[in-house]
Every structure is written in C-alpha cells, then in structure tokens.
Amino acid sequence: MSRDPRGDPSWRRQDEAVEMSQINPGYLDDSIGRDPNHQVINMDGRIPLDRRYSDEGTGSGHSWARYGSARDAAELISELPSRQLDRLVSDTGKSIRARRKSQKTALHGSLRGFPHTHRPTNDLTNSMARNEELMDELDGDIRTNEVLRGMSSHHLTDKRQIKHDVSEKRKERTLSRKKHHEKLGTWKHMKYRVGMTWIHFKNNLKEFGYSLELWKSLMKKVEGHFGTGVTSYFLFLKWIFLLNIPVFILTFGFVVLPQILFRYNQPATTVTNSTNTNATSYHVSFSGEELLTGGGWFNDTELYYGYYTNLKVAVPLSNSIKYDMNISKSYKKNYVEGSSTTSFYNVTRVLCGWDYNITSKQASDLKHKSFYNEMKEYLAGKGKKTKEKELSDSCKWFFIRVLTNLIVLGMIGGAGYLIYYILDKNLSESDVHIIGELTMPLVISSIHLVFPFIFARIGSLENYEKPKHELYIGMFRTMLLKGALLGILVSYWFRRLPGSVYCWETKVGNELYRLVLIDFIFILGATFFLEFIHKVMANYCCTEKLKEPEFDIGRNTLDLIYSQALCWFGTFYSPLLSVMMIVKLFILFYVKVVSCLQNCRPSSKAWRASRTHTIFLGFLFFFFLLTTVAVAVSIITIKTNVGTYYMRIVMVGHKEMVTLLRHQLTMEGKDKAYLLRKLQKVRSKKKEKLVQLGQGPGRILSGTAGLREPPEQGGKRIFTRKLAETASASMENLAANGNGTPRSRRHQKK
Amino acid sequence: MGSSHSVFSEQELNDYQDLTYFTKKEILHVFKRYKDLYEDSADENTKKTSSLNKDKILKLPELKVNPFSDRIVKVFSSSGDGNMTFEDFLDMMSVFSDGAPKNVKVEYAFRIYDFDEDDMISDQDLKEVVDRLTGEQKLSKDEMQQLIDNILEEADLDDDDSLSFAEFEHVISKAPDFINSFRIRL
Numbered sequence: 040m041s042r043d044p045r046g047d048p049s050w051r052r053q054d055e056a057v058e059m060s061q062i063n064p065g066y067l068d069d070s071i072g073r074d075p076n077h078q079v080i081n082m083d084g085r086i087p088l089d090r091r092y093s094d095e096g097t098g099s100g101h102s103w104a105r106y107g108s109a110r111d112a113a114e115l116i117s118e119l120p121s122r123q124l125d126r127l128v129s130d131t132g133k134s135i136r137a138r139r140k141s142q143k144t145a146l147h148g149s150l151r152g153f154p155h156t157h158r159p160t161n162d163l164t165n166s167m168a169r170n171e172e173l174m175d176e177l178d179g180d181i182r183t184n185e186v187l188r189g190m191s192s193h194h195l196t197d198k199r200q201i202k203h204d205v206s207e208k209r210k211e212r213t214l215s216r217k218k219h220h221e222k223l224g225t226w227k228h229m230k231y232r233v234g235m236t237w238i239h240f241k242n243n244l245k246e247f248g249y250s251l252e253l254w255k256s257l258m259k260k261v262e263g264h265f266g267t268g269v270t271s272y273f274l275f276l277k278w279i280f281l282l283n284i285p286v287f288i289l290t291f292g293f294v295v296l297p298q299i300l301f302r303y304n305q306p307a308t309t310v311t312n313s314t315n316t317n318a319t320s321y322h323v324s325f326s327g328e329e330l331l332t333g334g335g336w337f338n339d340t341e342l343y344y345g346y347y348t349n350l351k352v353a354v355p356l357s358n359s360i361k362y363d364m365n366i367s368k369s370y371k372k373n374y375v376e377g378s379s380t381t382s383f384y385n386v387t388r389v390l391c392g393w394d395y396n397i398t399s400k401q402a403s404d405l406k407h408k409s410f411y412n413e414m415k416e417y418l419a420g421k422g423k424k425t426k427e428k429e430l431s432d433s434c435k436w437f438f439i440r441v442l443t444n445l446i447v448l449g450m451i452g453g454a455g456y457l458i459y460y461i462l463d464k465n466l467s468e469s470d471v472h473i474i475g476e477l478t479m480p481l482v483i484s485s486i487h488l489v490f491p492f493i494f495a496r497i498g499s500l501e502n503y504e505k506p507k508h509e510l511y512i513g514m515f516r517t518m519l520l521k522g523a524l525l526g527i528l529v530s531y532w533f534r535r536l537p538g539s540v541y542c543w544e545t546k547v548g549n550e551l552y553r554l555v556l557i558d559f560i561f562i563l564g565a566t567f568f569l570e571f572i573h574k575v576m577a578n579y580c581c582t583e584k585l586k587e588p589e590f591d592i593g594r595n596t597l598d599l600i601y602s603q604a605l606c607w608f609g610t611f612y613s614p615l616l617s618v619m620m621i622v623k624l625f626i627l628f629y630v631k632v633v634s635c636l637q638n639c640r641p642s643s644k645a646w647r648a649s650r651t652h653t654i655f656l657g658f659l660f661f662f663f664l665l666t667t668v669a670v671a672v673s674i675i676t677i678k679t680n681v682g683t684y685y686m687r688i689v690m691v692g693h694k695e696m697v698t699l700l701r702h703q704l705t706m707e708g709k710d711k712a713y714l715l716r717k718l719q720k721v722r723s724k725k726k727e728k729l730v731q732l733g734q735g736p737g738r739i740l741s742g743t744a745g746l747r748e749p750p751e752q753g754g755k756r757i758f759t760r761k762l763a764e765t766a767s768a769s770m771e772n773l774a775a776n777g778n779g780t781p782r783s784r785r786h787q788k789k
Numbered sequence: 790m791g792s793s794h795s796v797f798s799e800q801e802l803n804d805y806q807d808l809t810y811f812t813k814k815e816i817l818h819v820f821k822r823y824k825d826l827y828e829d830s831a832d833e834n835t836k837k838t839s840s841l842n843k844d845k846i847l848k849l850p851e852l853k854v855n856p857f858s859d860r861i862v863k864v865f866s867s868s869g870d871g872n873m874t875f876e877d878f879l880d881m882m883s884v885f886s887d888g889a890p891k892n893v894k895v896e897y898a899f900r901i902y903d904f905d906e907d908d909m910i911s912d913q914d915l916k917e918v919v920d921r922l923t924g925e926q927k928l929s930k931d932e933m934q935q936l937i938d939n940i941l942e943e944a945d946l947d948d949d950d951s952l953s954f955a956e957f958e959h960v961i962s963k964a965p966d967f968i969n970s971f972r973i974r975l
Contacts, residue, residue, distance in 0.1 A: 184807040191896040194867040195880040198808050246812045259974060263850075267969045385939040387964045389915070390902065390957075392922050394970045395855060395885065403854035407924025414923070418932050649965040 160197050164204040173205065176213045177231035180206060181238065257632050263398030265590065266406070268646030269635065270396070272592050272599075273628070275655065279603050280624040286610065287617040388413070402641050409643045436502060443497050450493070451520050454486050455527045462531050479550070480557035483524055487558075487601070488565055491517045491594055506644070511654070514593055518658055521601045522665065529608070529669050548616075551609035555616065558602055559623050566634050574638040590639040592646060595631070596655050604662035608669065714762055721766045796820070796833045809879060810888030816879065822849070822975050823878050836875070843871030846878070851973045856921035860901045885973040891962065894971050899957050911951040912937050 167173050173183050183205050187198045254277065262270045392410055397403050461479055494516045503509040532547050573588040602623070609616040797805075797820075805816050824836050826845050843862055852858040862871045865881040873881070883889060884897050904914045915937050920927065928936065944952055944960045952960075961967050 188808055188810065189890065189893050191884075191893060191900070194865070195805075195808060195876040196867055196874070199804050199876075202804065202808065242806070242812060246814050262974070267966070383943050383960050383963060385936065386944045386960045387966075389919055389922065389936070389940060390898070390961060391964050391967045391970055393856065395851075395973050396970070397854060398850045400854055403856075404924065407856075407922065408926075411923040411926045411928070414919075414928060414936060415932070418928075418935055647966060648969055 160201050164201050167205050168208045174209050174212050177227060179209050261632060262396045264402050265641045266394045266397055266402060267648045268592055269590050271648040271652055272596055275596055276599060276628055279599060283617050283620050287621060405641050405643055440501050443501055447516050451523050455523050458524055458527055477553060480554045484557050484561040488561055490520055517597050533673050555605050555619060562598055566630055570634045570638040587640040588638060589642045590635050600659050604666055607663060608666040718762055718766050721769055796837055809883035810886050811883055819879055819882050819975055823875050840872040840874045846873055857901055864900045882975055891968055895958050895961050898971055899954050909951040909953055910957060915940055
C-alpha cells in the first residue's frame with residue numbers, strides 16, 4: 040500500500056530518498072516550491088530527503104510568506120495533471136471561456152499569493168502592469184477584473200484601487216502606442232466586441248433571472264430550517280418544472296396551434312351539420328365524471344393524439360439535449376470527485392462538516408448534536424474495525440440477503456401479475472362506470488404507496504454495514520417496482536389495444552391521463568396522512584412513541600421521477616399532458632413546502648446531497664430512455680393510425696365536395712325552372728298580344744321556331760342561354776310593338 | 790430599491806459588478822441587508838462608507854448560528870478587527886454566493902479555519918474546529934486526539950502535523966458537498 044513506508048516512524052530517520060509514486064502521485068511537496076531553482080522532479084523521480092524537511096517546524100518564519108515561493112507553488116499546482124482534470128470537469132466547452140480559464144489559472148499562478156498580511160497595493164499594481172495580457176488595450180480590462188475577482192489576498196477596497204491604477208497604466212500605454220502609430224488589427228476589435236456583447240448579454244440574463252427567481256423566499260426558508268438535503272428535493276422539483284415548460288411550448292406551438300387554426304378555418308357547415316361522431320361535437324355534456332375519467336368530451340379535443348399528424352421529434356429531442364447537459368455535468372462532477380482512491384472521511388466530515396445555509400437555532404442545535412453523535416459513533420466503531428468477521432456470520436447474512444431479495448422480486452412479480460390480471464379482465468365491466476375505469480390507476484398508485492415502506496423495512500432487516508448502502512438498495516428496489524409496473528402497462532397496451540379499438544392512441548392517452556391524475560391525488564393524500572396526521576398524533580396522542588415526522592427525501596424524489604416519466608410517455612399520446620404536469624408540479628411545490636415547514640422536523644442524519652442527486656438524475660435519465668424506446672418501438676412495430684388525421688381530412692373534404700355539388704345541382708335546377716317560367720310567361724303574353732293584335736300564332740311560333748332545332752353543340756347551358764336570348768328577343772319585339780302598359784307590366788314582372 | 794440606487798454612482802456599481810460575483814441588482818439587495826443591520830436612522834451615505842461594528846454584524850441571521858462567524862468576520866474585515874465596511878460585507882457575500890468558483894471558496898475556507906493565522910492548519914486549529922462543531926457537548930480528550938490523528942493521517946502528506954494550503958485544497962476539492970455547504974444566500 041502506498042502508505043506503508045510512512046506508517047513506520049523509524050523510516051523518517053533513514054537517509055533514504057522518497058519514491059514520488061509512494062506519495063500521492065501528482066502531489067508536490069511544499070519544499071520543492073521553496074527553491075525556485077530546484078527542478079521539480081529529478082530524473083529518477085526521487086526527492087532527496089534533506090530537501091523535504093528543510094523548513095520544518097515554526098510557522099512564522101515560514102517561507103509561504105515569501106512572495107516568490109507562494110507564486111511558484113501555486114503555479115506548479117495549477118500544472119498538475121489532477122488540476123487539468125478539474126479544469127476539464129468545470130469547463131463548459133465554450134472556447135472563449137475555456138481560453139480565459141486557462142489564462143486565468145496561469146495568471147493566478149503568477150500573481151496570486153496568499154499571505155494575508157496586508158501588502159501595499161503598489162506591489163501588485165506594478166506586477167500586473169508588467170503582464171502583457173492585462174495591459175492589452177481591449178481585453179485587458181476584462182482580464183484584470185477576472186484576476187482580481189479571484190484573488191483572496193486583498194480586500195475589495197484594495198482591489199478597486201488596484202483596478203483603477205492598472206487601468207491608468209493601461210491608458211498611458213495605449214496613448215504611447217497610439218503616438219507611435221501602432222494600430223490594432225480589426226480582427227482583434229471584432230473579437231473584443233463579440234466578447235463584450237457576450238458578457239453584457241450574460242449579465243443581463245443573470246439580472247433577469249434574479250428578478251424572476253421562482254419561489255426564492257420559500258426555498259430560503261426551507262434551507263434555513265432543514266439544510267441542503269431537503270433543499271435538494273425542492274431544487275429537483277423546480278428543475279423538472281422548468282424542464283416541462285419548453286416541452287409545453289413546443290407541443291403547443293407545433294401541434295395544438297395548427298389544429299385550432301385549422302378548426303376555425305373550416306366552413307361553418309361542416310361543424311353544425313356534422314353527423315359524424317368523430318368530428319367536434321360540443322354537445323356532449325361536460326360533467327364531473329368526465330373530468331375524472333378523461334373520456335367523453337375530452338376525447339374530441341386536442342387532448343388526444345388521434346388528431347395529430349406527424350411525430351414531433353422536437354419534443355423528445357429538446358428534452359434530451361437539455362437533460363443530457365445537466366446529467367453529464369453532474370455525473371462528471373460527482374464521479375470524478377467522488378472516486379478518489381483514499382477515503383477522506385474524517386477530513387471531509389470535519390472541514391466540510393458545517394452547513395453554512397442553516398439559519399435557524401433549532402437546525403443548528405440539531406446539526407451540532409448530529410455531528411457529535413456521528414463522531415462518537417465513528418470513533419467508537421473504529422476500534423472494532425479490525426475485528427474479523429466470522430465466516431458463519433457472513434454466510435448467514437449472505438443467505439438472508441438472498442432470501443430478502445427473492446422476496447422483493449416475488450413481491451414485484453406478484454404486483455405485476457395483479458396489474459396484468461386487472462387489465463385483462465377489462466375493467467369496464469363493473470357496475471359503476473367510473474370505478475371500473477379507475478381500478479387500474481388506483482391499484483397501481485396504492486402499490487406504489489405501500490411497497491416502498493415494506494422495502495425499507497426489509498432493508499433494515501438485512502443489516503447493512505453502511506446506512507448509505509441500505510438507502511441505495513431501497514431506492515433501487517422502489518425504482519424497479521415502478522419501472523416494472525409501467526413496463527407491464529406499456530406492453531399490454533401495445534400488444535392488445537391496436538387490434539381491438541379503433542383509435543387506440545386515444546385510449547392510451549385516456550389511460551395515462553387517469554394514471555397521472557390518480558398519482559397526483561395519491562401524492563397529496565400521502566403528504567396529508569404521512570406528515571400532517573403523523574405530526575398531530577405525535578403532538579397530541581402518542582407523544583412518547585412517535586416523534587414528529589422527518590421529510591423523506593428519497594421517497595418524495597422517486598415519486599417525482601415516476602410522475603415525470605409518466606408525463607414524458609404521455610406527451611406523445613396526449614400533448615396537453617405537459618400542461619397538466621406543470622400545474623401539478625406547481626401545486627405540489629406549495630403543498631410540500633407548507634407541509635414540510637409545518638409538520639416536519641429536520642433530520643438528524645446527514646444526507647449526501649450531491650451524490651444522491653447524481654443517482655436521481657441517473658434514474659430520471661433511465662426512465663426517459665425507457666419511455667423514448669417504448670414510444671419508438673410502438674411507432675415502428677405497430678401499424679399506427681397515423682393516417683387518422685389524413686383520413687379525417689379527406690373525409691371532411693369529400694363531404695364538402697358532395698355538399699357543394701349538390702348545391703350546384705340544385706342551383707342549376709332552379710336556374711332551369713326560372714327560365715322555363717320566364718319562357719312560359721313570355722309565351723302566354725305573346726299569345727295574348729297576338730290575339731289582341733290579330734296576328735297569327737305563326738309569328739310567335741316563328742319566334743320560338745329556333746327552339747325546335749335540336750341543339751347542335753353544348754347541351755344544357757347553351758340550351759338555356761338560347762332560351763334566354765330568344766325570350767328576351769321576343770320580349771323586345773313585343774315591347775317595340777306594344778304600348779306602354781305591357782312594358783310596365785313587363786317591368787313589373789322582371 | 791430605487792432610493793438605494795442613487796446612493797451608488799454608476800462607476801461604483803460597475804466596479805462592484807466587475808470585482809464580485811454579483812449582478813447590480815444583487816449588490817443593491819446586499820446593501821439593503823447591510824443597512825438593516827445598523828438599527829439606527831443614519832442616512833444611507835454614512836452607512837455606505839462607515840464601518841459596522843462586529844457585534845452588529847454577528848446579528849445577521851445567516852451568521853448568528855454559525856459556529857465560525859467570528860472567524861468569517863475577521864477574515865473579511867479590512868481593518869482586521871472584525872468591523873466591516875459595506876465593501877467588506879459585499880466581498881464576503883460574494884465569496885459565499887453561488888457565483889464564486891470553488892478555488893476561491895477553498896482559499897477563504899482555509900483562512901477561516903486557520904485560527905492562529907500562520908498559514909497552516911495545525912492540530913490546535915483542528916481541535917478548535919472540532920470543538921466548535923460539536924457545540925455544547927465536547928468530545929473527550931482521547932477521542933479528540935484520535936480524531937485529529939485520523940485527520941492528519943488522511944490529509945497530511947508531508948508529516949509535519951499540520952495541513953498546508955496545498956494539502957487542504959487537495960482534500961477539499963474532492964469533497965462534492967463542499968460547494969453546497971460553503972454557501973450563504975442573502
């Protein structure tokens with residue numbers, strides 16, 4: 040082991056060089072930095088022993104106070120391979136920022152010192168003035184700011200002084216440069232301008248974000264009372280809430296809006312005269328039952344996929360992009376940082392032991408107590424650490440654990456079978472219509488409520504060494520349960536439904552809506568019972584046995600993850616589900632915060648927020664992948680009625696065509712009737728006239744003689760036209776021959 | 790907020806924004822909290838420039854229950870005795886804010902835990918830290934010694950019975966919870 044040589048005190052006396060690899064690789068000894076001329080690592084990687092202890096002992100004569108040595112040490116530290124990894128982890132990938140960061144650490148190395156004895160500012164100003172990059176006409180200001188910001192050796196007042204002095208010097212430089220007619224390239228100007236606009240943009244964005252910080256005061260309250268653990272749950276909730284908003288915007292924009300626009304542009308006839316049951320029928324009564332079952336009226340609205348045409352890949356895509364960024368950042372941070380070979384348990388507990396967020400006396404007392412207890416336990420336990428575990432003991436525990444795991448798997452299997460049985464039996468057989476449809480969600484939610492507690496109980500029986508392991512195993516089992524049930528549901532839907540129901544996507548959407556709703560109700564109910572009633576009981580009736588409840592971070596977060604997974608899956612079949620999710624999360628936040636502040640007490644156990652945060656993100660991501668895969672599978676393998684919409688459009692179009700043609704036909708018929716009447720009138724009038732004027736019927740006959748000819752071309756239209764022409768011609772004749780009265784009569788008739 | 794804005798010149802606000810991790814709005818918010826600590830009706834300009842007594846600063850709710858509050862105030866005070874001007878206060882809040890990078894926080898954490906201010910966290914310093922953390926109950930002498938020994942065994946790599954900044958930074962950077970816990974939000 041790397042520490043073996045060091046454990047033996049006599050070793051120190053030996054005049055032996057130390058293997059660099061035996062010390063933590065990448066660590067550089069202080070003493071190396073003290074001598075600027077000394078090469079960092081000798082050829083064979085050994086540090087002569089006399090160098091190592093040259094400045095041992097006294098604090099005040101310490102060479103850290105010397106400017107040069109601190110600078111070298113800091114510079115060297117920044118070049119270490121492990122620091123490169125650090126930089127890699129914290130890098131956001133933007134090239135400007137990346138460049139700046141590397142420059143910053145280099146600058147840091149050369150300018151940073153941290154004796155906090157108050158050094159005059161001139162020193163620093165002069166050394167900064169010597170640095171070319173800081174004196175750069177365009178970027179220098181920004182760079183100086185960044186360097187100064189990070190310096191811990193000076194107070195803000197001094198920093199301001201330095202900043203002004205440095206900028207004075209910079210101005211002098213620029214002037215002298217301009218005097219000598221040196222010009223800066225336009226490229227540099229452009230880069231500078233781009234950089235400045237970017238910084239301004241970022242600042243504005245931060246200002247904007249600050250002013251509309253959601254739920255800030257409430258979260259601060261929770262933080263003050265409960266510390267980082269519980270806060271992480273609420274942060275997670277807020278993050279998911281914000282994640283759903285762009286989803287909603289996208290779905291609304293691309294899918295719902297065109298549909299609404301289309302509907303409003305439809306001619307009025309189709310809406311009112313429609314006899315087709317699939318078309319919009321606003322007449323179905325909107326009762327409370329339907330709100331619950333999501334059926335009926337909702338069926339015909341935008342709520343269901345059946346209305347929509349193309350797959351909006353945009354939604355899962357945007358989700359996954361945003362999500363990947365977050366999870367990879369968090370994972371890298373925690374994996375890289377958490378996976379050290381040596382355990383720093385003691386140091387971390389002591390030096391990072393205090394949560395600076397705490398503001399309430401109660402929480403701080405609790406923190407003190409928990410720290411004390413933990414240290415006591417740990418120190419007592421350390422003595423026993425070396426005791427060898429007997430073989431029989433470990434065998435026994437091994438078998439017990441196998442048994443419990445089998446029991447857990449059996450329980451999950453049983454639950455799955457139950458769900459399958461219910462689905463199969465076709466729920467709508469029950470007497471009361473609502474209950475039939477709701478059976479499945481109710482059963483699922485009850486299982487989700489009860490089983491995790493059973494799992495936790497089983498976990499405590501298994502006697503894990505570290506409570507951390509118990510927690511993780513419990514969470515894993517719960518997730519397995521939720522995933523399994525969801526999987527069974529999904530596979531059932533995909534296998535059975537497409538054949539049996541006409542528009543099965545709508546049915547799936549239906550089911551999901553119910554699931555989400557019942558899930559929400561159960562969460563609210565659980566909050567009420569587990570926290571409020573618990574507290575009431577603890578305060579008023581069973582004061583000895585029960586204490587006030589603690590906020591169960593794990594269970595609550597897993598519930599959130601499950602809800603979000605449902606929402607993701609459902610958004611594909613019923614896009615407005617994301618709206619539901621947003622509303623649900625909003626209400627949930629307030630309910631949980633109020634319940635937490637009123638009913639719960641701070642936990643005495645430490646909660647490793649960042650590590651578990653990565654795990655939760657991992658779960659979320661896993662579910663997201665699962666839902667995406669499921670949806671993809673459904674698209675590919677099942678003959679979806681993607682054409683439903685098209686069919687509907689075509690159907691509607693056909694109907695319209697038919698109506699139009701019918702209309703035309705009737706119009707044509709009316710035309711014909713009108714003209715025939717006209718003709719008859721004309722004839723009868725002519726007859727009268729002839730009789731009056733004594734003219735033979737021949738003239739009229741000759742007038743209408745043309746009609747006897749069979750039409751050579753054209754057909755009906757030309758026939759009617761000819762009819763009209765002859766009628767009007769004969770009328771004119773009559774008018775020419777006749778006197779005023781017939782004309783006036785004619786006019787009237789016209 | 791509007792009245793506070795007129796107390797600071799544009800130049801001052803820009804400087805503060807450049808040299809701290811705050812936006813202008815946040816700076817004004819910090820000033821508001823600082824003013825509230827004064828408990829008297831002096832005008833704003835006086836409050837901006839004068840130095841606030843240590844006792845009054847320690848009444849800030851975020852610092853009141855903190856076992857290291859006196860050290861924090863001392864480290865950030867430009868006069869070295871714990872009295873802070875507004876700029877000191879702003880500096881302090883900036884370092885504890887979310888915007889401050891980890892290395893800056895680590896540096897200041899080191900200074901806070903270095904009780905005797907000799908640039909090394911000796912075993913005496915560590916004892917003081919543990920004492921403050923346990924609150925009213927104290928560990929026994931043996932237990933304390935054992936704990937200190939454990940810490941030094943883990944973190945002290947050059948065997949000089951104290952942690953230098955490099956050793957401290959090496960350990961603390963690996964702790965994922967450090968950033969979350971070393972934070973004060975106003």
